Amino acid sequence: xxxxxxxxxxxxxxxxxxxxxxxxxxxxxxxxxxxxxxxxxxxxxxxxxxxxxxxxxxxxxxxxxxxxxxxxxxxxxxxxxxxxxxxxxxxxxxxxxxxxxxxxxxxxxx
Amino acid sequence: xxxxxxxxxxxxxxxxxxxxxxxxxxxxxxxxxxxxxxxxxxxxxxxxxxxxxxxxxxxxxxxxxxxxxxxxxxxxxxxxxxxxxxxxxxxxxxxxxxxxxxxxxxxxxxxxxxx
Numbered sequence: 109x110x111x112x113x114x115x116x117x118x119x120x121x122x123x124x125x126x127x128x129x130x131x132x133x134x135x136x137x138x139x140x141x142x143x144x145x146x147x148x149x150x151x152x153x154x155x156x157x158x159x160x161x162x163x164x165x166x167x168x169x170x171x172x173x174x175x176x177x178x179x180x181x182x183x184x185x186x187x188x189x190x191x192x193x194x195x196x197x198x199x200x201x202x203x204x205x206x207x208x209x210x211x212x213x214x215x216x217x218x
Numbered sequence: 219x220x221x222x223x224x225x226x227x228x229x230x231x232x233x234x235x236x237x238x239x240x241x242x243x244x245x246x247x248x249x250x251x252x253x254x255x256x257x258x259x260x261x262x263x264x265x266x267x268x269x270x271x272x273x274x275x276x277x278x279x280x281x282x283x284x285x286x287x288x289x290x291x292x293x294x295x296x297x298x299x300x301x302x303x304x305x306x307x308x309x310x311x312x313x314x315x316x317x318x319x320x321x322x323x324x325x326x327x328x329x330x331x332x333x
Contacts, residue, residue, distance in 0.1 A: 140320050151308055151324035152261070195261075204249055204268075204312060204320055205276070210260040 109134050111207050114196050118213035125186045129212050131179040131196030140199040141172055143181050145192045146211065152195055155181075186216045221245050224309050224325035231299055232333050239294045239328045241309030248313040250292040251322065254278060255306045267292055299332045306330070 114131045121127050133141075141158035156163065158170040158179050169182040179196055196209035222243040231237055243250065248269045253261040253276075263276030267286040281303070282296050292311075296303055306329050310322040 142320075151326055153324070154321050157318065157321075199320055204322075205251075205263055205266060206261075206322060207263075207277070208261040 110209075111135060111200075112196055112198050112209040114194075114209040115212045116210075118215060120215045120217060121186055122217055123186055123188060125216075126182065126184045127186060127214060128183075129181045129194050129196075129214075131181075131209055133177050133179070133196075133198045133207075135198075135200050136174075136177060138177075138198045138200045141179050142197040142199075142206075143168075143170060143179075144195040144197050144208075146195055147192045152208075155194070183214075186214075188216050188218060190214060191216045222309065222311055222323055222325040224307075224328050226328060227326060228329045228331075230331045230333065233298075233300055235299050237296050237299055237330070239307055239309075239330070241292045241294070241325055242290050243292075243311040243323070243325075244290060245311060245314050245323070246289065247311035247323075248289065249311060250286065251310040251312075252276070252282075252284060252292070252294050253308040253310065254280065255308060255327075257306075261308065265294065299330075301332045304330060304332050 143155040144152040145155045146152040158172045162171045167184045171180045193211040193213045195211045198207045225240045250267045252265040255261045262278035264280040265284040267273045308327045309325040312322045
């Protein structure tokens with residue numbers, strides 16, 4: 109089983125839609141969790157960190173469920189510019205090494 | 219925008235050639251990383267460094283080597299390139315005092331094609 113698994117996608121949604129991505133991680137010792145965004149043929153960029161209490165940044169909401177080893181990202185009121193691959197990222201321990209999921213491709217259509 | 223640079227951005231080279239991919243950051247980060255990413259696939263860590271003169275192998279075995287003689291510079295070298303080395307190589311850094319210590323900033327990547 110892979111250490112980080114994501115919804116395979118792709119997701120095709122109309123502008124204004126709400127879309128949710130799910131991610132599971134296999135190692136219960138994982139300590140830090142992030143969502144990164146990667147545009148086509150570009151480098152990954154941090155979208156947001158994920159905290160146990162859940163956190164929101166504008167239209168984006170991230171949730172962490174440690175008991176189920178599950179992370180989610182909710183995007184409300186999708187924009188065309190949200191089209192990208194969303195990467196679930198986990199850090200195990202304090203070694204600052206990231207483990208990436210394969211990513212979920214989102215396309216927002218006009 | 220992150221101040222992390224990679225050169226060259228694109229490289230087409232013949233089998234057997236020695237190549238060095240450059241990565242530099244001006245953020246004073248102590249930690250630097252190299253990832254390999256094939257199209258449509260996840261990133262895999264191949265090397266990392268926690269500071270000058272510190273280098274470690276990552277999770278994915280790689281025939282490349284790295285060095286960290288200066289804080290800002292983390293070059294990756296392939297002594298003899300092969301077609302199986304064709305991929306995108308992404309450099310990243312973390313550890314600045316004004317950012318979350320675990321946040322990694324990525325360079326634009328080098329796309330390598332070995333013929």
